[in-house]
Amino acid sequence: MIGQTIRDLRKLKKMSQSELAKVVGVSQTTVTAWETGKAEPSSSAISSLADYFNVTTDYLLGRPEKKDDNVDYVALDKALDNARSFDGEPMDDHDREILRGILKGYFTTKK
Structure with a gap:
C-alpha cells in the first residue's frame, strides 16, 4: 500500500x-x-x-488520521463490495480504498 x-x-x-x-x-x-x-x-x-x-x-x-468508532465499517465495506466503476466493472483495490476514505470522511463529519 x-x-x-x-x-x-x-x-x-x-x-x-x-x-x-x-x-x-x-x-x-x-x-x-x-x-x-x-x-x-x-x-x-x-x-x-x-x-x-x-x-x-x-x-x-495508509493509516487513518484519527480513529472514529462511529462509522459502521462493516456496512461501508458491504456497500463498496457492490460498487462498480464507471465502465460497470468491479473497482480495483486502489479505487476502493480511495472511495472508502471519501465515504468515511463524509460520514464522520455528518453528525
Missing part, C-alpha cells in the same frame, strides 16, 4: 523515480522496489517522503 501511495504522490508532482530518489537520498532502484512492493522504506525515508510531499507519515502508511 505504501508503494502505491508513493507512486501516486510522485506522479502528482510529475517526477521521475530518479528525481524522487535524489530528493530522498536513495537510488532509483530503491524507489522502484518501494513502488512495486518489493521493499519497504526505512523510517527515515518515510519521514523524508512525508516532509517532501507535505503529508503525514500515517497517510503514507
Whole structure:
C-alpha cells in the first residue's frame, strides 16, 4: 500500500523515480522496489517522503488520521463490495480504498 501511495504522490508532482530518489537520498532502484512492493522504506525515508510531499507519515502508511468508532465499517465495506466503476466493472483495490476514505470522511463529519 505504501508503494502505491508513493507512486501516486510522485506522479502528482510529475517526477521521475530518479528525481524522487535524489530528493530522498536513495537510488532509483530503491524507489522502484518501494513502488512495486518489493521493499519497504526505512523510517527515515518515510519521514523524508512525508516532509517532501507535505503529508503525514500515517497517510503514507495508509493509516487513518484519527480513529472514529462511529462509522459502521462493516456496512461501508458491504456497500463498496457492490460498487462498480464507471465502465460497470468491479473497482480495483486502489479505487476502493480511495472511495472508502471519501465515504468515511463524509460520514464522520455528518453528525
